[in-house]
Amino acid sequence: MREPIAPTTSRDDDFLYMQIADRLSSQIQKQILKTGERLPSVRSLSQEQGISLSTAYKAYVQLEIKGLIEARPKSGYYVRYTPAKSFSQPGMNVEVADSKKLSLDELVATVYRTFSPDGLIKLSMAGPGLSLLPQAKLNKSMMEAIRLSNNSCVSYDEPQGNFNLRKHIARHAFNWGGNISPDDVVTTQGCMEALVLCLRAVTNPGDTVAIESPAYFGIFTTVQSLGLNILEIPTDPVDGVDLDFLSVSLTRNHIKACLFVPSFSNPLGYCMSNERKKAMVELLAAYQVPLIEDDIYGEMYFGKTRPRTCKSYDREGLVMLCSSVSKTLAPGYRVGWCIPGRFKAQIINLKLMYTLSSASPTQAAIGHFFETGRYDLHMRNLRKALHTQCMRYTQAIAEYFPKNVKVSRPQGGFVLWIELDKSIDAFDIYKKAMTYNISISPGQIYSTDSRFTNFIRISFGIPFDDEIDKCLKILGGLAGG
Numbered sequence: 152m153r154e155p156i157a158p159t160t161s162r163d164d165d166f167l168y169m170q171i172a173d174r175l176s177s178q179i180q181k182q183i184l185k186t187g188e189r190l191p192s193v194r195s196l197s198q199e200q201g202i203s204l205s206t207a208y209k210a211y212v213q214l215e216i217k218g219l220i221e222a223r224p225k226s227g228y229y230v231r232y233t234p235a236k237s238f239s240q241p242g243m244n245v246e247v248a249d250s251k252k253l254s255l256d257e258l259v260a261t262v263y264r265t266f267s268p269d270g271l272i273k274l275s276m277a278g279p280g281l282s283l284l285p286q287a288k289l290n291k292s293m294m295e296a297i298r299l300s301n302n303s304c305v306s307y308d309e310p311q312g313n314f315n316l317r318k319h320i321a322r323h324a325f326n327w328g329g330n331i332s333p334d335d336v337v338t339t340q341g342c343m344e345a346l347v348l349c350l351r352a353v354t355n356p357g358d359t360v361a362i363e364s365p366a367y368f369g370i371f372t373t374v375q376s377l378g379l380n381i382l383e384i385p386t387d388p389v390d391g392v393d394l395d396f397l398s399v400s401l402t403r404n405h406i407k408a409c410l411f412v413p414s415f416s417n418p419l420g421y422c423m424s425n426e427r428k429k430a431m432v433e434l435l436a437a438y439q440v441p442l443i444e445d446d447i448y449g450e451m452y453f454g455k456t457r458p459r460t461c462k463s464y465d466r467e468g469l470v471m472l473c474s475s476v477s478k479t480l481a482p483g484y485r486v487g488w489c490i491p492g493r494f495k496a497q498i499i500n501l502k503l504m505y506t507l508s509s510a511s512p513t514q515a516a517i518g519h520f521f522e523t524g525r526y527d528l529h530m531r532n533l534r535k536a537l538h539t540q541c542m543r544y545t546q547a548i549a550e551y552f553p554k555n556v557k558v559s560r561p562q563g564g565f566v567l568w569i570e571l572d573k574s575i576d577a578f579d580i581y582k583k584a585m586t587y588n589i590s591i592s593p594g595q596i597y598s599t600d601s602r603f604t605n606f607i608r609i610s611f612g613i614p615f616d617d618e619i620d621k622c623l624k625i626l627g628g629l630a631g632g
Contacts, residue, residue: 171196308509346410453534486513540613545560556630557569
């Protein structure tokens, strides 16, 4: 018997249809409403809930957009997708491959430096499709920022970064539990520069840095390029970094710093609970080990509230939060920042040494974009789009891929981590997919020892359409061997 939908008290149509849609969505998630089950007609829903026909219709449209239900001609609305129909989570412990056909550098170069200029469907790129970015509004902010500048943004900015941008980053920190001032923020050329500056501030060549496994290849290649050793910490697809393993590692290894992505990690997509984030901060503080927190995906949550950061639990200035707008707003602007705690002086000195100043026009433009309220509006729209795309991609994978594969269930971010049959070589899948002009990421590039040989990562940043559906059908065929 279906659980009744609690009656609503508000009668504001702008919110009522979302409330109804959210409750129905919850019943689908809990399998109270199952795949193929017929929903009440629009008129019946209107009468049951005491709402207008228009509101009832809007609720169903919202669920259709998310791919949860479908309208069948002359028949009504039916549940189209139940998440439990999806696959099990990928495993955490994976054996190291016995042999490698290519070195890690060669694998990365093959996947990410040979893009065809036209016609390639880049499911390997963890970023939003260009159609999801507010290009016209960004242009307006750029022009307005230059117009308002005393020198048209042609001179160097102060080393710590554009003050207006830092002010709005500090204000925005309230959403993740932060209590900081503009003086706590240092701007950078993207998140990667922030990570490099933080690593340089707390390590020397030959030191050991702990990272999660699997991890975005750009993190461990950056760590290695600085002459640092890597200790990979096993990571659960749901809970995140294995704190027991980390605790033992801290006693057995001289770890100088940890670099983790606690919110919507790439490629697993996990988000550590607030309790586990707090526990990790306290654990590292006991050993006085700095934590470099890569929070570049933190704003792309699918739930109702933004997850807290590890930085919000920092009481000793040991957490160095790094982020940017590269994944949310303007990849080409290269506007990032870090909140380095007790290491601020070192970060500013390193920035003076290597880059002197961040780019003035783009910093001013992003500061203006924040100031006008455009960023919050854009992020609300982007999060809705990504949530819908995540469900639609997962639904297509459930339909087209072999039944024994396992798929992550991210609650934010851009990517799906897919575990294939052990007999499948992910790099072979990559090469075959490229013959169809489809680019994916083979799992081998997400570990220093190429251990994830039967895993692939797919980005759902591109809006789902018939072409994407066709691509996923092709990949499903290739994954079947």
